[in-house]
Amino acid sequence: MTRRFITFEGIDGAGKSTHIEALAERLRQRGGEVVMTREPGGTALAEKLRELVLHAPMDALTEALLVFAARRDHLQQVIAPALARGATVLCDRFTDATFAYQGAGRGFDTGVLGALETWVQQGLQPDLTIWFDLPAETAAERRAAARTPDRFEQLDTAFFNRVRSGYATRFEQSPERFARIDASLPREQVWAQVVDHLERRGW
Numbered sequence: 001m002t003r004r005f006i007t008f009e010g011i012d013g014a015g016k017s018t019h020i021e022a023l024a025e026r027l028r029q030r031g032g033e034v035v036m037t038r039e040p041g042g043t044a045l046a047e048k049l050r051e052l053v054l055h056a057p058m059d060a061l062t063e064a065l066l067v068f069a070a071r072r073d074h075l076q077q078v079i080a081p082a083l084a085r086g087a088t089v090l091c092d093r094f095t096d097a098t099f100a101y102q103g104a105g106r107g108f109d110t111g112v113l114g115a116l117e118t119w120v121q122q123g124l125q126p127d128l129t130i131w132f133d134l135p136a137e138t139a140a141e142r143r144a145a146a147r148t149p150d151r152f153e154q155l156d157t158a159f160f161n162r163v164r165s166g167y168a169t170r171f172e173q174s175p176e177r178f179a180r181i182d183a184s185l186p187r188e189q190v191w192a193q194v195v196d197h198l199e200r201r202g203w
Ligand SMILES: Nc1ncnc2c1ncn2[C@@H]1O[C@H](COP(=O)(O)OP(=O)(O)O)[C@@H](O)[C@H]1O
Pocket: 010, 011, 012, 013, 014, 015, 016, 017, 018, 019, 142, 143, 145, 146, 183, 184, 185, 186, 187, 188, 190
């Protein structure tokens, strides 16, 4: 039984949501339970915290504490039990998003984020993180065509350039955990890269 914890990352509008459902379907066809979830969120409590994080004004430390509080509940109630029974967990965002958004984007102390990561996760890390990487300008064009912005999506290109460099730093720190995808390409070519990374792992 292979334990698989797969997370999806990238700046808003990168195209994550477009591919998660298709990936879940592909893994289900190969047999086994697939749990799809997201952060902040994934439990009743964490979804309430998500509402606050996405819509209520607050400082960066409050934001970091709320996303980690949501993560703790989500890990205990959903992720850890699913992995323990051998399910594959697909999670739309996880701790790399905190380093990218609260750390690099808001400028909050990454040393403190690292301490919170240790406390909350007790060593648990994703087995694979699919990082949809693309220029901030391209993502902004996609978002503008698609939806009403939340607190983060209203931020400017400079903010999303910092978030992108925050992801690049996490990638450089643990390259073996990451699959970096060129998300600026058309959908089919993005999907082909996702499949290629899974096949390389025999998944
Ligand atoms: N490769 C792509 N090329 C062009 N547009 C895309 C591509 N992938 C997704 N989109 C569109 O861009 C918008 C944002 O995609 P979405 O999957 O919601 O991004 P995310 O979940 O990363 O914020 C959607 O309207 C989606 O249809």
